[in-house]
Amino acid sequence: MNENRSVMSVPPEEGQILSMLLKVMNARKTIEIGVFTGYSLLSTALALPNDGKANVDRSNYKIGLPFIEKAGVEGKIKFIESEALPVLDKFVQEMNEDEMFDFAFVDADKENYSNYHERLLKIVKIGGLILYDNTLWFGSVAMPMNPDMPKYLTEGRESIIKFNKELAADPRIELCQVCIGDGLTICRRVD
Ligand SMILES: C[S@@+](CC[C@H](N)C(=O)[O-])C[C@H]1O[C@@H](n2cnc3c(N)ncnc32)[C@H](O)[C@@H]1O
Numbered sequence: 001m002n003e004n005r006s007v008m009s010v011p012p013e014e015g016q017i018l019s020m021l022l023k024v025m026n027a028r029k030t031i032e033i034g035v036f037t038g039y040s041l042l043s044t045a046l047a048l049p050n051d052g053k054a055n056v057d058r059s060n061y062k063i064g065l066p067f068i069e070k071a072g073v074e075g076k077i078k079f080i081e082s083e084a085l086p087v088l089d090k091f092v093q094e095m096n097e098d099e100m101f102d103f104a105f106v107d108a109d110k111e112n113y114s115n116y117h118e119r120l121l122k123i124v125k126i127g128g129l130i131l132y133d134n135t136l137w138f139g140s141v142a143m144p145m146n147p148d149m150p151k152y153l154t155e156g157r158e159s160i161i162k163f164n165k166e167l168a169a170d171p172r173i174e175l176c177q178v179c180i181g182d183g184l185t186i187c188r189r190v191d
Contacts, residue, residue: 015043022047027102032056033084034108038064045073088119100125107133110159136183
């Protein structure tokens with residue numbers, strides 16, 4: 001793997017926020033969409049009680065697995081290597097109310113954030129948290145569009161702007177935009 005891709009991992013202070021939230025809310029069951037090497041997943045798993053579970057999704061997980069094993073938390077993780085949407089659809093179809101998640105963290109393909117949101121609202125319990133990473137997209141969501149904007153900004157920007165507007169108008173959640181990393185949106189399911 002190209003080491004420059006380390007920018008994909010959440011920054012340490014964001015890992016700490018995830019951990020703090022999980023502990024404060026006594027979360028036991030979480031789901032993470034977009035694992036990469038598993039840095040945010042490790043922060044999550046360390047914060048869960050021993051009988052907690054982090055259900056996750058595809059990627060370069062093998063690179064991070066030795067660190068997760070060294071931390072002794074691999075038993076809390078059920079890793080699912082797959083496109084996220086079919087896995088979420090299966091959860092929506094099969095999950096009973098008493099099996100619902102306390103917490104979800106989404107850090108995957110931005111174009112699908114709206115699709116993930118609709119499904120997560122059916123499998124995260126009322127009062128639970130759904131967090132979306134990169135919702136300020138390196139600050140570009142607040143910049144006027146201009147022809148000199150680099151491609152990596154223009155590509156994700158439109159999807160994130162559209163998604164942020166959808167969240168702001170969604171009565172099923174209460175939300176808080178945190179300026180950490182390149183933006184973290186914390187949604188609490190209220191309906
Ligand atoms: C930014 S990285 C996640 C980084 C992770 N939060 C961390 O701190 O290490 C995004 C990950 O989402 C995965 N991903 C992208 N689209 C996906 C999809 N449709 N289904 C499942 N995973 C996806 C990518 O393979 C990549 O590993």
